[in-house]
Amino acid sequence: MWTFDSQHKYLVELFKDLSIQVSSSEIIGVKVALRRFRSFVTDHFSAEEHYMRQMDYKFYDAHKAQHDRFLQDISAIEPEELSGEIIATWAAWWLCHIPFSDRPYGSNLKSVNWSN
Ligand SMILES: [Fe+2]
Ligand SMILES: [Fe+2]
Numbered sequence: 001m002w003t004f005d006s007q008h009k010y011l012v013e014l015f016k017d018l019s020i021q022v023s024s025s026e027i028i029g030v031k032v033a034l035r036r037f038r039s040f041v042t043d044h045f046s047a048e049e050h051y052m053r054q055m056d057y058k059f060y061d062a063h064k065a066q067h068d069r070f071l072q073d074i075s076a077i078e079p080e081e082l083s084g085e086i087i088a089t090w091a092a093w094w095l096c097h098i099p100f101s102d103r104p105y106g107s108n109l110k111s112v113n114w115s116n
Contacts, residue, residue, distance in 0.1 A: 004044075004047070004048060004051075004102065007040075007044045007047070008094075008098055008102070010040070011037075011040065011041070011044065011094065014033070014036060014037045014040055015037075015087065015090070015091050015094075017033045017036070017037075018030075018033045018034065018037055018082070018087050019084060019087055020033075021033040022082055022083065022084055022087065023084070027079060027080060030079045030080075030082055031079045034074075034077075034079050034082060037074070038071075038074055038075065041070070041071065041074065042071065045067040045070075045071065048063075048067070048102070049063075049064055049067065051105075052064075052105055055105070057105050059104070059105070063101055063105070066097060066101055070090075070093060070097075073090070073093075074090065
């Protein structure tokens, strides 16, 4: 059973893997790590949005807009273009999004029956 918080922690591991692969300059490894990262982020956002709709969360539209914008950003990058600077920008977004956008609707309380 995943909680949203455990998904957030796993995302930190995916960020680390992305950084390692970019540092190693092995494009196959970058492609695999980026695909895994995008897939997990997409599933995580879908799970959060499903939960927020269920609870009729009043800031759903604004929260979903943040998710959509981030998905656009991570989908627009080719593996060859990915850099440590871009990863740091994405990580900074997460460090703001989790405490200021996810916490207010109680993501830390929710267990979800969902696995990657
Ligand atoms: Fe989240
Ligand atoms: Fe979120």
